[in-house]
Amino acid sequence: MSNQLYDVIGVGVGPFNLGLAALIEPVEDLNGLFFEQTDQLEWHPGMLIKGTNLQVPFLADLVTFADPTSRFSFVNYLHKQNRLYPFFFFQELQAPREEYNEYLQWVAGQLGNLHFSKRVVDVEELQGDGSHYYKVMVEDMNTGEIEHYNAKHIVMGTGSTPLILDGMEGLPEEDVVHTSRYLYKKEEIVKGDKITVIGSGQSAAEIVEDLLTEQGHYGYEITWLTRSPGLFQLDTAKLPQEFFSPDYVTYFNSLTYEQRKNTLSDLDSLQNGVDPSTLSNIYNWLYHRSIGSNQNDVTIQPVTEVSSIEESGESYMLHCHQWQADDTFTYNTDKVVLATGYKPNVPDWFNNRFAEGVIYEDENLFKVGRNCEIVFKQNRNHKIFVTTNISHSHGTGANNLGLSVSRNIKMINTIAGRMVYPEGEGSIFQQFRMSDRQ
Template sequence: MSEPHTERTTGDVAGIEHVDVVGIGFGPSNLALAVAIEEHNGAVGEGARLTYCFVERQDRFGWHRGMLLEDATMQISFLKDLATLRNPTSRFSFLSYLHARDRLVDFINYGSVFPTRLEFHDYLEWAAGSFTERVHYGAEVTEVVPVREAAGEPVGLVDVVASRADGAPVRVRARNVVLATGLTPNVPREAVLGRRVWHNRDLLTRIPELAGTTPKRFAVVGAGQSAAETVDYLHRTFPDAEVCAVFARYGYSPADDSAFANRIFDPSAVDDFYDAPADVKQRIMGYHGNTNYSVVDPELIEELYRRHYHERVAGRERLQFHNVSRVADVVDMGDRVELAVESLIDGSREVLAADVVVYATGYRSSDPLWLLDPALAGACARDEAGRLQVLRDYRIATHRAAGAAPLSAGIYVQGATEHTHGITSTLLSTVAARSGEIVDSLTGALVPDAGPAEPIRGEAPADPVATTAR
């Protein structure tokens, strides 16, 4: 691995780290970027190498730890790892991980292309371990500001400003920044997360709080894979408790995992989607939303139905379904939570008292520019709908904001590009290919799009909201 690059220049604040690219967030997307940069650096001469680092608010690498259920499997092939689709010989591939863990033959005998979520998380941690010196863990970014050389000159550098829990500052100066801040929970307005109202991302971290108690009822809101997994887990873990699933559908819908439909996750599908007219983009998302959104693995659907049916035969229904319904209100009463469950058919309501309510209602993308200084955010172009204009190489199109200097520093984004790059934007399926494309753009090997023909008025970022993936 190439050595970290830190330098001091005249007029700079002493001790600022200078790099070609800094990544904000160090989840799977920017981890794949680290792998791609490192492999690029290993293939070129010293003068062509990229210097880089990442800033991550967690104290160590972690990816949806609260949903690492023991027997939950990935929904993508192990070949869609951090590197294989870009570089099949990579030392950061899942196969290399298996070899390093002395489990390659065992995995082959396992006979499935879908590892458990626990194992895939261990793989990601294993890969992240090679970049410990490149990541400022435990540092939360507070702002990204332009570095102004002289009035009217293009802004070619930005400073990423962060602070640690103990107040110690972190400041990195870079020519390019890659925003990969992830997704945040999508919770309805009527719900306030607290001691008895959870989001499923925190399931395993909150369960220990119930030690020494005997919960009588759980309510799980949502109809997707995470919701079904949460229902299954709670039903198995608490054999004396009722588990009530609440969702607007008539029943869980199966995920379309057929070979042809899965082509929507191919790297080439990103090109097709990017080049498609707006109405075609909308149709593609409508046609293939059932490959990822609010759908459940058929095997899990069958298992839950079988369990529910057997309970009806036995005369004790612990597993209950409130379908074609919605939660109209939720009130934390201190010793319990009361949900007003409203039928979408006739409007009738039923009040459920539960020890815990788990919202498995997915995630939503926040505006990725919320960390940027207003001058930087104002230079980022938006379309007529107010959405960011993102070029094919994942660089945000920029223009000269009113009264501001032009921006030549690169601002790239991973995750908030579904409107431009399609359904895989927040998923693992194309992280290997995407990271390679960003590296090619950073090094000039990929010629970027020209961007918007006419300047588009920039806007300051809205407050962040939040989002999730396949």
């Protein structure tokens, strides 16, 4: 705690802000601090299922798209851990999820600008010496003391919180659990006679696959209910992947809000489908288990929305609606795993201090510029950047790990007022309007 004016303070330390911290570290004329309320960095610990890989190639690490020579690259992590040859023989472009988490922790352990067990409780806008800056109040989670820091810019990387069903509050976690807590509660979940997984994305599919691998041992029934019209795979073709490029993000951000909103649904298959290998594995399990057996121990039903849940004796009643056939029904189960996604976590201090001055494109969506800066009604040089809840401004790749480096490059170059890292545009084969041609 001091009167020093930092260039940037990051709120939250997940992969996005960790990458930002790693890219700022070697820049001599930039300094920053990053605060995280938990005691260590854990990336989706409840979903680090053995045998699961990332959905993006290992080059989409924290730094490589900005600086392939960085000591914080995934390849250097492998080198330092004496794992280059095993990974080479692994013959996969995607790193295992467990190993990606290890990599993140390895990077975090080398950075002196990260501070854990520190919760940002307020951010106040101040003026001094003719310029504006931010006073950041930070609570030490161990002592309860409040510390004060000053910064020219803020990066809000507060992530998201689980979406849950109506009626789920107060239910025992050993019976009803969100995917974010799956591995923590798996030992209790597999004790149920009937386990229901709700959701259609990658997390739901990985849990169904994981349950299938142990179904023969425990003997439970599996039910998989999804609101989507079907279980569709991610579009992994090469040209569509260019929609995750900096060029496309620049184009997308330049569209009107209505144009962007209408475009997002067209790109859904690039973000919300299931990895083809996961769907293939699930089908293979189902096929092999069906040989010589008439057991009906797996139920998969799409086009079915689960609206709420309530206790029913020693089990739970799901209120369901098959929306295509307009069929409403209830379904009893012993255990429930919710793969229902997440909602943005916008901190109270932002809503209390800054919401009135922000331009909103929709009721809950603030306008975000190309460089990830929140757009205010009155222009300001002291920025509040955001990496949370920006699909409406940066497209379907807003949560893509590869594009996180591109966003960090934009923020660093804006903060520095110069080109610290190349921005990587002009390198894809498509263009998105004729006027973009040079």
